[in-house]
Amino acid sequence: MEELLGRVIAGKVTDENENDYYVQISGTTFRLDKSEIKKPLKLGSNFKGFTYENENHEMQITRNAPQVQVDHYGFGTVVRTQRTLGVFVDVGLPNKDIVVSLDDLPDMMELWPQQGDRLLIALREDAKQRLWGVLADGDIYAAIAQPAKKILQNSNVIARSYQLKLVGTRVMTDHYELGFIHPSEREREPRLGEELHARVIGVHDDGTLNLSLRPRTYEAIDDDSAMLLAALEHSEDGRLDFSDKSDPAAIKAYFGISKGQFKRAIGHLLKARKITQHDGQLWLVTTEATDTTEETQD
Incomplete structure:
Protein backbone atom coordinates (compact mmCIF):
# COMPACT_ATOMS: atom_id res chain seq x y z
CA MET A 1 0.00 0.00 0.00
CA ARG A 63 -4.42 22.53 6.10
CA ASN A 64 -2.64 23.25 9.42
CA ALA A 65 0.37 21.03 8.87
CA PRO A 66 2.67 20.51 11.88
CA GLN A 67 6.40 21.03 11.59
CA VAL A 68 6.91 17.37 12.50
CA GLN A 69 6.34 15.22 9.39
CA VAL A 70 7.81 12.20 7.63
CA ASP A 71 11.48 13.16 7.04
CA HIS A 72 10.88 16.57 8.64
CA TYR A 73 12.10 17.10 12.20
CA GLY A 74 10.56 19.41 14.76
CA PHE A 75 10.14 19.70 18.51
CA GLY A 76 7.12 18.23 20.26
CA THR A 77 6.08 18.26 23.91
CA VAL A 78 5.59 15.05 25.89
CA VAL A 79 2.05 14.86 27.31
CA ARG A 80 2.02 11.43 28.95
CA THR A 81 3.78 8.10 29.21
CA GLN A 82 2.55 4.53 28.92
CA ARG A 83 4.86 1.88 30.32
CA THR A 84 3.83 -0.76 27.75
CA LEU A 85 4.01 1.54 24.72
CA GLY A 86 6.23 4.61 25.12
CA VAL A 87 5.64 8.36 25.38
CA PHE A 88 2.93 10.45 23.70
CA VAL A 89 4.09 13.68 22.08
CA ASP A 90 2.02 16.72 21.12
CA VAL A 91 3.19 17.90 17.70
CA GLY A 92 0.38 20.40 17.13
CA LEU A 93 -2.47 18.25 15.83
CA PRO A 94 -5.81 18.93 17.61
CA ASN A 95 -6.87 15.29 17.90
CA LYS A 96 -3.72 13.18 17.64
CA ASP A 97 -0.61 12.70 19.77
CA ILE A 98 2.37 10.85 18.31
CA VAL A 99 3.94 7.90 20.15
CA VAL A 100 7.68 7.45 20.46
CA SER A 101 8.07 3.71 21.01
CA LEU A 102 9.58 2.32 24.19
CA ASP A 103 12.05 0.52 21.89
CA ASP A 104 13.60 3.92 21.13
CA LEU A 105 13.64 5.12 24.75
CA PRO A 106 16.24 4.52 27.49
CA ASP A 107 16.23 1.08 29.12
CA MET A 108 15.73 2.72 32.54
CA MET A 109 12.20 4.10 32.72
CA GLU A 110 13.26 6.85 35.17
CA LEU A 111 15.22 8.34 32.26
CA TRP A 112 12.16 8.43 29.98
CA PRO A 113 10.84 11.91 29.16
CA GLN A 114 8.14 13.18 31.46
CA GLN A 115 5.20 15.51 30.85
CA GLY A 116 6.52 18.87 29.64
CA ASP A 117 9.85 17.55 28.33
CA ARG A 118 10.51 18.18 24.65
CA LEU A 119 11.83 15.89 21.93
CA LEU A 120 13.11 16.55 18.42
CA ILE A 121 11.32 13.99 16.26
CA ALA A 122 10.18 13.16 12.74
CA LEU A 123 7.41 10.76 11.70
CA ARG A 124 7.44 7.32 10.11
CA GLU A 125 4.51 5.28 8.82
CA ASP A 126 4.56 1.56 9.51
CA ALA A 127 3.08 -1.26 7.43
CA LYS A 128 -0.24 -0.95 9.28
CA GLN A 129 -0.57 2.77 8.43
CA ARG A 130 0.31 3.92 11.94
CA LEU A 131 2.43 6.99 12.58
CA TRP A 132 5.31 6.82 15.05
CA GLY A 133 7.75 9.39 16.32
CA VAL A 134 11.41 8.98 15.34
CA LEU A 135 14.00 10.55 17.63
CA ALA A 136 16.59 12.75 15.96
CA ASP A 137 20.11 11.30 16.14
CA GLY A 138 23.43 13.06 16.61
CA ASP A 139 23.80 13.77 12.89
CA ILE A 140 20.50 15.67 12.82
CA TYR A 141 21.50 17.77 15.83
CA ALA A 142 24.89 18.47 14.26
CA ALA A 143 23.16 19.61 11.06
CA ILE A 144 21.06 22.25 12.85
CA ALA A 145 23.69 23.28 15.41
CA GLN A 146 25.30 26.72 15.66
CA PRO A 147 28.94 27.13 16.80
CA ALA A 148 29.37 28.48 20.33
CA LYS A 149 31.41 31.62 20.94
CA LYS A 150 34.28 31.84 23.43
CA ILE A 151 32.45 34.61 25.26
CA LEU A 152 30.09 31.96 26.66
CA GLN A 153 32.77 30.70 29.05
CA ASN A 154 31.39 30.61 32.63
CA SER A 155 27.95 31.82 31.53
CA ASN A 156 24.63 30.17 32.34
CA VAL A 157 22.72 28.45 29.54
CA ILE A 158 19.46 26.54 29.14
CA ALA A 159 19.92 23.21 27.39
CA ARG A 160 17.94 20.08 26.60
CA SER A 161 19.31 16.53 26.72
CA TYR A 162 19.07 14.47 23.55
CA GLN A 163 21.52 11.59 24.03
CA LEU A 164 22.15 9.64 27.23
CA LYS A 165 25.36 7.59 27.38
CA LEU A 166 27.51 6.06 30.10
CA VAL A 167 30.25 8.56 29.22
CA GLY A 168 27.92 11.53 29.71
CA THR A 169 24.92 13.50 28.46
CA ARG A 170 24.76 15.29 25.12
CA VAL A 171 22.59 18.40 24.98
CA MET A 172 21.59 21.29 22.76
CA THR A 173 21.15 24.79 24.17
CA ASP A 174 18.16 26.99 23.40
CA HIS A 175 20.47 28.86 21.00
CA TYR A 176 21.31 25.59 19.18
CA GLU A 177 24.85 25.11 20.52
CA LEU A 178 25.91 21.51 21.17
CA GLY A 179 27.15 20.60 24.64
CA PHE A 180 28.40 17.71 26.73
CA ILE A 181 27.94 17.04 30.46
CA HIS A 182 30.41 14.60 32.04
CA PRO A 183 29.00 12.41 34.85
CA SER A 184 31.31 14.20 37.32
CA GLU A 185 29.52 17.48 36.52
CA ARG A 186 26.05 16.36 37.57
CA GLU A 187 24.43 14.99 40.70
CA ARG A 188 22.00 12.77 38.77
CA GLU A 189 21.57 11.67 35.18
CA PRO A 190 19.13 13.93 33.29
CA ARG A 191 16.06 12.51 31.58
CA LEU A 192 15.81 12.40 27.80
CA GLY A 193 14.33 15.73 26.64
CA GLU A 194 14.66 17.39 30.06
CA GLU A 195 15.31 21.12 30.26
CA LEU A 196 18.56 21.78 32.11
CA HIS A 197 20.06 24.93 33.61
CA ALA A 198 23.78 24.55 33.09
CA ARG A 199 27.02 26.48 33.35
CA VAL A 200 29.63 26.65 30.57
CA ILE A 201 32.96 25.32 31.83
CA GLY A 202 34.64 24.97 28.44
CA VAL A 203 34.31 26.16 24.85
CA HIS A 204 36.06 23.98 22.26
CA ASP A 205 37.59 25.25 19.03
CA ASP A 206 34.93 23.32 17.08
CA GLY A 207 32.21 25.42 18.74
CA THR A 208 30.91 22.79 21.14
CA LEU A 209 30.56 23.28 24.90
CA ASN A 210 31.48 21.46 28.07
CA LEU A 211 28.77 22.08 30.65
CA SER A 212 28.24 21.55 34.36
CA LEU A 213 25.03 21.11 36.32
CA ARG A 214 26.84 21.69 39.60
CA PRO A 215 26.49 25.13 41.21
CA ARG A 216 29.42 27.47 41.49
CA THR A 217 31.23 27.17 44.80
CA TYR A 218 29.74 30.36 46.16
CA GLU A 219 26.25 29.24 45.13
CA ALA A 220 26.39 25.85 46.81
CA ILE A 221 25.19 26.83 50.27
CA ASP A 222 25.25 23.90 52.68
CA ASP A 223 22.66 23.18 55.37
CA ASP A 224 24.50 25.05 58.15
CA SER A 225 24.92 28.12 55.95
CA ALA A 226 21.26 27.98 54.89
CA MET A 227 20.18 27.73 58.54
CA LEU A 228 22.34 30.69 59.55
CA LEU A 229 21.05 32.74 56.61
CA ALA A 230 17.44 31.91 57.52
CA ALA A 231 18.08 33.03 61.12
CA LEU A 232 19.37 36.37 59.86
CA GLU A 233 16.46 36.79 57.46
CA HIS A 234 13.98 36.20 60.28
CA SER A 235 15.75 38.46 62.78
CA GLU A 236 14.09 41.76 63.61
CA ASP A 237 16.67 44.02 61.97
CA GLY A 238 18.77 41.67 59.85
CA ARG A 239 21.52 41.10 62.40
CA LEU A 240 22.53 38.61 65.09
CA ASP A 241 24.71 39.14 68.15
CA PHE A 242 27.15 36.46 67.09
CA SER A 243 30.49 36.39 65.28
CA ASP A 244 33.36 33.96 64.70
CA LYS A 245 34.64 35.07 68.14
CA SER A 246 31.45 34.03 69.98
CA ASP A 247 31.49 31.49 72.78
CA PRO A 248 31.14 27.87 71.55
CA ALA A 249 28.53 27.07 74.21
CA ALA A 250 26.39 30.07 73.17
CA ILE A 251 26.65 29.00 69.51
CA LYS A 252 25.67 25.44 70.37
CA ALA A 253 22.73 26.60 72.49
CA TYR A 254 21.35 28.97 69.83
CA PHE A 255 22.15 27.19 66.55
CA GLY A 256 22.68 23.59 67.62
CA ILE A 257 26.03 23.32 65.78
CA SER A 258 29.66 23.40 66.84
CA LYS A 259 31.80 26.53 66.62
CA GLY A 260 33.79 24.92 63.81
CA GLN A 261 30.61 24.37 61.78
CA PHE A 262 29.50 27.90 62.63
CA LYS A 263 32.76 29.44 61.40
CA ARG A 264 32.63 27.46 58.15
CA ALA A 265 29.04 28.63 57.57
CA ILE A 266 30.10 32.25 58.19
CA GLY A 267 32.98 31.88 55.76
CA HIS A 268 30.71 30.43 53.12
CA LEU A 269 28.18 33.25 53.43
CA LEU A 270 30.89 35.92 53.49
CA LYS A 271 32.33 34.50 50.25
CA ALA A 272 28.87 34.46 48.72
CA ARG A 273 28.45 38.12 49.80
CA LYS A 274 25.23 37.31 51.62
CA ILE A 275 26.39 38.58 55.02
CA THR A 276 28.93 40.95 56.61
CA GLN A 277 30.61 40.72 60.00
CA HIS A 278 31.55 43.73 62.12
CA ASP A 279 31.23 45.09 65.65
CA GLY A 280 30.92 41.53 66.97
CA GLN A 281 27.75 40.93 64.98
CA LEU A 282 26.57 39.25 61.78
CA TRP A 283 24.64 41.42 59.34
CA LEU A 284 22.42 40.36 56.45
CA VAL A 285 23.47 41.92 53.13
CA THR A 286 20.41 43.46 51.46
CA THR A 287 19.90 43.72 47.72
CA GLU A 288 20.37 47.49 47.94
CA ALA A 289 23.68 47.07 49.72
CA THR A 290 24.90 44.60 47.11
CA ASP A 291 23.95 46.94 44.27
CA THR A 292 25.71 49.87 45.96
CA THR A 293 28.86 47.81 46.43
CA GLU A 294 28.89 46.76 42.79
CA GLU A 295 28.39 50.34 41.60
CA THR A 296 31.26 51.51 43.83
CA GLN A 297 33.57 48.83 42.43
CA ASP A 298 32.73 49.85 38.87
Whole structure:
Protein backbone atom coordinates (compact mmCIF):
# COMPACT_ATOMS: atom_id res chain seq x y z
CA MET A 1 0.00 0.00 0.00
CA GLU A 2 1.24 3.46 -0.89
CA GLU A 3 2.49 5.50 2.08
CA LEU A 4 0.06 8.37 2.51
CA LEU A 5 0.27 9.53 6.14
CA GLY A 6 2.40 12.12 7.85
CA ARG A 7 2.95 14.18 4.72
CA VAL A 8 1.50 17.14 2.85
CA ILE A 9 -0.27 15.62 -0.17
CA ALA A 10 -2.79 16.83 -2.75
CA GLY A 11 -6.12 15.09 -3.34
CA LYS A 12 -9.53 15.66 -4.91
CA VAL A 13 -12.65 16.84 -3.06
CA THR A 14 -15.23 14.15 -3.72
CA ASP A 15 -18.04 14.76 -1.20
CA GLU A 16 -19.25 16.90 1.68
CA ASN A 17 -21.78 17.09 4.50
CA GLU A 18 -22.72 19.79 7.01
CA ASN A 19 -19.44 19.56 8.94
CA ASP A 20 -16.85 18.03 6.63
CA TYR A 21 -15.47 17.76 3.14
CA TYR A 22 -14.08 14.44 1.93
CA VAL A 23 -10.81 14.34 0.03
CA GLN A 24 -9.71 11.25 -1.90
CA ILE A 25 -6.04 10.41 -2.37
CA SER A 26 -4.96 7.20 -4.13
CA GLY A 27 -8.24 5.49 -3.26
CA THR A 28 -8.24 6.53 0.41
CA THR A 29 -10.80 9.06 1.67
CA PHE A 30 -9.79 11.67 4.22
CA ARG A 31 -12.10 13.85 6.30
CA LEU A 32 -11.49 17.63 6.19
CA ASP A 33 -13.06 19.75 8.92
CA LYS A 34 -15.01 22.60 7.29
CA SER A 35 -14.14 24.93 10.17
CA GLU A 36 -10.62 25.14 8.70
CA ILE A 37 -11.85 26.40 5.34
CA LYS A 38 -12.63 30.09 4.84
CA LYS A 39 -13.83 29.86 1.23
CA PRO A 40 -16.12 26.92 0.27
CA LEU A 41 -14.51 24.17 -1.80
CA LYS A 42 -16.11 22.85 -4.97
CA LEU A 43 -16.59 19.15 -5.57
CA GLY A 44 -13.91 17.98 -7.97
CA SER A 45 -11.43 20.65 -6.89
CA ASN A 46 -7.96 19.85 -5.56
CA PHE A 47 -6.97 20.24 -1.92
CA LYS A 48 -3.50 19.94 -0.42
CA GLY A 49 -2.99 19.17 3.25
CA PHE A 50 -1.33 17.09 5.95
CA THR A 51 -2.69 13.55 6.29
CA TYR A 52 -2.97 11.44 9.44
CA GLU A 53 -5.17 9.02 11.35
CA ASN A 54 -6.87 10.80 14.26
CA GLU A 55 -7.50 9.44 17.76
CA ASN A 56 -10.87 8.02 16.58
CA HIS A 57 -9.04 6.00 13.88
CA GLU A 58 -10.48 8.18 11.10
CA MET A 59 -8.36 9.27 8.16
CA GLN A 60 -8.12 13.06 8.34
CA ILE A 61 -6.48 15.83 6.33
CA THR A 62 -5.72 19.32 7.61
CA ARG A 63 -4.42 22.53 6.10
CA ASN A 64 -2.64 23.25 9.42
CA ALA A 65 0.37 21.03 8.87
CA PRO A 66 2.67 20.51 11.88
CA GLN A 67 6.40 21.03 11.59
CA VAL A 68 6.91 17.37 12.50
CA GLN A 69 6.34 15.22 9.39
CA VAL A 70 7.81 12.20 7.63
CA ASP A 71 11.48 13.16 7.04
CA HIS A 72 10.88 16.57 8.64
CA TYR A 73 12.10 17.10 12.20
CA GLY A 74 10.56 19.41 14.76
CA PHE A 75 10.14 19.70 18.51
CA GLY A 76 7.12 18.23 20.26
CA THR A 77 6.08 18.26 23.91
CA VAL A 78 5.59 15.05 25.89
CA VAL A 79 2.05 14.86 27.31
CA ARG A 80 2.02 11.43 28.95
CA THR A 81 3.78 8.10 29.21
CA GLN A 82 2.55 4.53 28.92
CA ARG A 83 4.86 1.88 30.32
CA THR A 84 3.83 -0.76 27.75
CA LEU A 85 4.01 1.54 24.72
CA GLY A 86 6.23 4.61 25.12
CA VAL A 87 5.64 8.36 25.38
CA PHE A 88 2.93 10.45 23.70
CA VAL A 89 4.09 13.68 22.08
CA ASP A 90 2.02 16.72 21.12
CA VAL A 91 3.19 17.90 17.70
CA GLY A 92 0.38 20.40 17.13
CA LEU A 93 -2.47 18.25 15.83
CA PRO A 94 -5.81 18.93 17.61
CA ASN A 95 -6.87 15.29 17.90
CA LYS A 96 -3.72 13.18 17.64
CA ASP A 97 -0.61 12.70 19.77
CA ILE A 98 2.37 10.85 18.31
CA VAL A 99 3.94 7.90 20.15
CA VAL A 100 7.68 7.45 20.46
CA SER A 101 8.07 3.71 21.01
CA LEU A 102 9.58 2.32 24.19
CA ASP A 103 12.05 0.52 21.89
CA ASP A 104 13.60 3.92 21.13
CA LEU A 105 13.64 5.12 24.75
CA PRO A 106 16.24 4.52 27.49
CA ASP A 107 16.23 1.08 29.12
CA MET A 108 15.73 2.72 32.54
CA MET A 109 12.20 4.10 32.72
CA GLU A 110 13.26 6.85 35.17
CA LEU A 111 15.22 8.34 32.26
CA TRP A 112 12.16 8.43 29.98
CA PRO A 113 10.84 11.91 29.16
CA GLN A 114 8.14 13.18 31.46
CA GLN A 115 5.20 15.51 30.85
CA GLY A 116 6.52 18.87 29.64
CA ASP A 117 9.85 17.55 28.33
CA ARG A 118 10.51 18.18 24.65
CA LEU A 119 11.83 15.89 21.93
CA LEU A 120 13.11 16.55 18.42
CA ILE A 121 11.32 13.99 16.26
CA ALA A 122 10.18 13.16 12.74
CA LEU A 123 7.41 10.76 11.70
CA ARG A 124 7.44 7.32 10.11
CA GLU A 125 4.51 5.28 8.82
CA ASP A 126 4.56 1.56 9.51
CA ALA A 127 3.08 -1.26 7.43
CA LYS A 128 -0.24 -0.95 9.28
CA GLN A 129 -0.57 2.77 8.43
CA ARG A 130 0.31 3.92 11.94
CA LEU A 131 2.43 6.99 12.58
CA TRP A 132 5.31 6.82 15.05
CA GLY A 133 7.75 9.39 16.32
CA VAL A 134 11.41 8.98 15.34
CA LEU A 135 14.00 10.55 17.63
CA ALA A 136 16.59 12.75 15.96
CA ASP A 137 20.11 11.30 16.14
CA GLY A 138 23.43 13.06 16.61
CA ASP A 139 23.80 13.77 12.89
CA ILE A 140 20.50 15.67 12.82
CA TYR A 141 21.50 17.77 15.83
CA ALA A 142 24.89 18.47 14.26
CA ALA A 143 23.16 19.61 11.06
CA ILE A 144 21.06 22.25 12.85
CA ALA A 145 23.69 23.28 15.41
CA GLN A 146 25.30 26.72 15.66
CA PRO A 147 28.94 27.13 16.80
CA ALA A 148 29.37 28.48 20.33
CA LYS A 149 31.41 31.62 20.94
CA LYS A 150 34.28 31.84 23.43
CA ILE A 151 32.45 34.61 25.26
CA LEU A 152 30.09 31.96 26.66
CA GLN A 153 32.77 30.70 29.05
CA ASN A 154 31.39 30.61 32.63
CA SER A 155 27.95 31.82 31.53
CA ASN A 156 24.63 30.17 32.34
CA VAL A 157 22.72 28.45 29.54
CA ILE A 158 19.46 26.54 29.14
CA ALA A 159 19.92 23.21 27.39
CA ARG A 160 17.94 20.08 26.60
CA SER A 161 19.31 16.53 26.72
CA TYR A 162 19.07 14.47 23.55
CA GLN A 163 21.52 11.59 24.03
CA LEU A 164 22.15 9.64 27.23
CA LYS A 165 25.36 7.59 27.38
CA LEU A 166 27.51 6.06 30.10
CA VAL A 167 30.25 8.56 29.22
CA GLY A 168 27.92 11.53 29.71
CA THR A 169 24.92 13.50 28.46
CA ARG A 170 24.76 15.29 25.12
CA VAL A 171 22.59 18.40 24.98
CA MET A 172 21.59 21.29 22.76
CA THR A 173 21.15 24.79 24.17
CA ASP A 174 18.16 26.99 23.40
CA HIS A 175 20.47 28.86 21.00
CA TYR A 176 21.31 25.59 19.18
CA GLU A 177 24.85 25.11 20.52
CA LEU A 178 25.91 21.51 21.17
CA GLY A 179 27.15 20.60 24.64
CA PHE A 180 28.40 17.71 26.73
CA ILE A 181 27.94 17.04 30.46
CA HIS A 182 30.41 14.60 32.04
CA PRO A 183 29.00 12.41 34.85
CA SER A 184 31.31 14.20 37.32
CA GLU A 185 29.52 17.48 36.52
CA ARG A 186 26.05 16.36 37.57
CA GLU A 187 24.43 14.99 40.70
CA ARG A 188 22.00 12.77 38.77
CA GLU A 189 21.57 11.67 35.18
CA PRO A 190 19.13 13.93 33.29
CA ARG A 191 16.06 12.51 31.58
CA LEU A 192 15.81 12.40 27.80
CA GLY A 193 14.33 15.73 26.64
CA GLU A 194 14.66 17.39 30.06
CA GLU A 195 15.31 21.12 30.26
CA LEU A 196 18.56 21.78 32.11
CA HIS A 197 20.06 24.93 33.61
CA ALA A 198 23.78 24.55 33.09
CA ARG A 199 27.02 26.48 33.35
CA VAL A 200 29.63 26.65 30.57
CA ILE A 201 32.96 25.32 31.83
CA GLY A 202 34.64 24.97 28.44
CA VAL A 203 34.31 26.16 24.85
CA HIS A 204 36.06 23.98 22.26
CA ASP A 205 37.59 25.25 19.03
CA ASP A 206 34.93 23.32 17.08
CA GLY A 207 32.21 25.42 18.74
CA THR A 208 30.91 22.79 21.14
CA LEU A 209 30.56 23.28 24.90
CA ASN A 210 31.48 21.46 28.07
CA LEU A 211 28.77 22.08 30.65
CA SER A 212 28.24 21.55 34.36
CA LEU A 213 25.03 21.11 36.32
CA ARG A 214 26.84 21.69 39.60
CA PRO A 215 26.49 25.13 41.21
CA ARG A 216 29.42 27.47 41.49
CA THR A 217 31.23 27.17 44.80
CA TYR A 218 29.74 30.36 46.16
CA GLU A 219 26.25 29.24 45.13
CA ALA A 220 26.39 25.85 46.81
CA ILE A 221 25.19 26.83 50.27
CA ASP A 222 25.25 23.90 52.68
CA ASP A 223 22.66 23.18 55.37
CA ASP A 224 24.50 25.05 58.15
CA SER A 225 24.92 28.12 55.95
CA ALA A 226 21.26 27.98 54.89
CA MET A 227 20.18 27.73 58.54
CA LEU A 228 22.34 30.69 59.55
CA LEU A 229 21.05 32.74 56.61
CA ALA A 230 17.44 31.91 57.52
CA ALA A 231 18.08 33.03 61.12
CA LEU A 232 19.37 36.37 59.86
CA GLU A 233 16.46 36.79 57.46
CA HIS A 234 13.98 36.20 60.28
CA SER A 235 15.75 38.46 62.78
CA GLU A 236 14.09 41.76 63.61
CA ASP A 237 16.67 44.02 61.97
CA GLY A 238 18.77 41.67 59.85
CA ARG A 239 21.52 41.10 62.40
CA LEU A 240 22.53 38.61 65.09
CA ASP A 241 24.71 39.14 68.15
CA PHE A 242 27.15 36.46 67.09
CA SER A 243 30.49 36.39 65.28
CA ASP A 244 33.36 33.96 64.70
CA LYS A 245 34.64 35.07 68.14
CA SER A 246 31.45 34.03 69.98
CA ASP A 247 31.49 31.49 72.78
CA PRO A 248 31.14 27.87 71.55
CA ALA A 249 28.53 27.07 74.21
CA ALA A 250 26.39 30.07 73.17
CA ILE A 251 26.65 29.00 69.51
CA LYS A 252 25.67 25.44 70.37
CA ALA A 253 22.73 26.60 72.49
CA TYR A 254 21.35 28.97 69.83
CA PHE A 255 22.15 27.19 66.55
CA GLY A 256 22.68 23.59 67.62
CA ILE A 257 26.03 23.32 65.78
CA SER A 258 29.66 23.40 66.84
CA LYS A 259 31.80 26.53 66.62
CA GLY A 260 33.79 24.92 63.81
CA GLN A 261 30.61 24.37 61.78
CA PHE A 262 29.50 27.90 62.63
CA LYS A 263 32.76 29.44 61.40
CA ARG A 264 32.63 27.46 58.15
CA ALA A 265 29.04 28.63 57.57
CA ILE A 266 30.10 32.25 58.19
CA GLY A 267 32.98 31.88 55.76
CA HIS A 268 30.71 30.43 53.12
CA LEU A 269 28.18 33.25 53.43
CA LEU A 270 30.89 35.92 53.49
CA LYS A 271 32.33 34.50 50.25
CA ALA A 272 28.87 34.46 48.72
CA ARG A 273 28.45 38.12 49.80
CA LYS A 274 25.23 37.31 51.62
CA ILE A 275 26.39 38.58 55.02
CA THR A 276 28.93 40.95 56.61
CA GLN A 277 30.61 40.72 60.00
CA HIS A 278 31.55 43.73 62.12
CA ASP A 279 31.23 45.09 65.65
CA GLY A 280 30.92 41.53 66.97
CA GLN A 281 27.75 40.93 64.98
CA LEU A 282 26.57 39.25 61.78
CA TRP A 283 24.64 41.42 59.34
CA LEU A 284 22.42 40.36 56.45
CA VAL A 285 23.47 41.92 53.13
CA THR A 286 20.41 43.46 51.46
CA THR A 287 19.90 43.72 47.72
CA GLU A 288 20.37 47.49 47.94
CA ALA A 289 23.68 47.07 49.72
CA THR A 290 24.90 44.60 47.11
CA ASP A 291 23.95 46.94 44.27
CA THR A 292 25.71 49.87 45.96
CA THR A 293 28.86 47.81 46.43
CA GLU A 294 28.89 46.76 42.79
CA GLU A 295 28.39 50.34 41.60
CA THR A 296 31.26 51.51 43.83
CA GLN A 297 33.57 48.83 42.43
CA ASP A 298 32.73 49.85 38.87
